[in-house]
Amino acid sequence: MEEAGFKILLDQGCLKIWDQRRRLLAKVPCGANRLYVLKLDNAKPVCLVAQGTSTAWQWHTRFGHLNFRGLRQLAQEEMVRGLPQIEHVDQVCDSCLVGKQRRLAFPTEAKYRAAHKLELVHGNLCGPVTPTTPSGNKLFFLLVDDLSRYMWLILLSTKDQAFTVFTVFHAHAKAEAGRKPGTLHTDRSGEFMARTFIEHCVQEGVQ
Template structure:
């Protein structure tokens, strides 16, 4: 049992469990007793804002400071990216914690049945299905995208100005700085780190194939269908989904 002491003196109940695989830093524990996500590995954060944000009081009366708050990028098996936002950075914390209450507040859907916990995002996409362990915990091993490079980006003044000027190259920033053309712009130092946004922005998709595509020769020979939803807010009749059927020959819907 522990307490999270905020800046305003508010206390939140925190349960910190010690278990047989607590040394695995990429394992997260889903817990309904936590008020916030917590992580002890700084390199897991894609973005991190320095604190302080209070401290965590452990059962042995010792305290661990909450030194930052940010978001962690995870990569799912199908390659999709998700972010664990508003996560506290607590150096020295051995167990990474996912707050079930915080996930519900963010719109995630959690279902527990037959010794399994199922986690879906707000679009009802399956994120994880976790089996309960022998000590009645729900350990979830995440493919955490190490974000140490991004942390240095956020802390480096040169990188901050690179982002503020819409990813302007560093030679251009140095020219603005040395010429005194921007009030408040500090001396800019070039860096060898690669900006992920710049790399993606310079990439191009393959062009559409040249030539006619196949078209239907008679009605109902080919029908295009699509489903849309869930819609928020729902319709007047209480519906959240609709489906369309388009005949390729007549283009009638």
């Protein structure tokens, strides 16, 4: 246990054991014979073991979680030898609910769309990509206007250039569109949460 990173301490007639995260696992007092006896209960694995007190639930498991209406039909038509009559056909199996649940369909369109150009701009810093460009760039800063879907793609060599690139984009976009970006939607990664980046957005009125 000591080689595996556990901490073991003998102090004032008591044995204490901590795990790798220094969580106390055991505290054993010293016995009259100077032995520290720790009584443990062995865990009994239940993997691949079908447990159930009801015969119907056992047959439900044997047939790969077939629904109870199907089991009753098998019994009524005598299609399976030894299968008893299934009465509780309206019960629900928790495993069946988890295994057969479906994911909701993705929405065909967003709940919110910008009404004006540069009202909402999506930004993301992607990379590193291989191989690098001849000029040594291995990242790219992608900006997408939510209304027009117009894209700006700027190549970068390091992440710390994202702030400088955004300031240049902000000035050019405001000059071309006649309005400044309203909201910048990002994944809130480190380059976008830097103090200089946030201060610039606050100064320019960009949310």
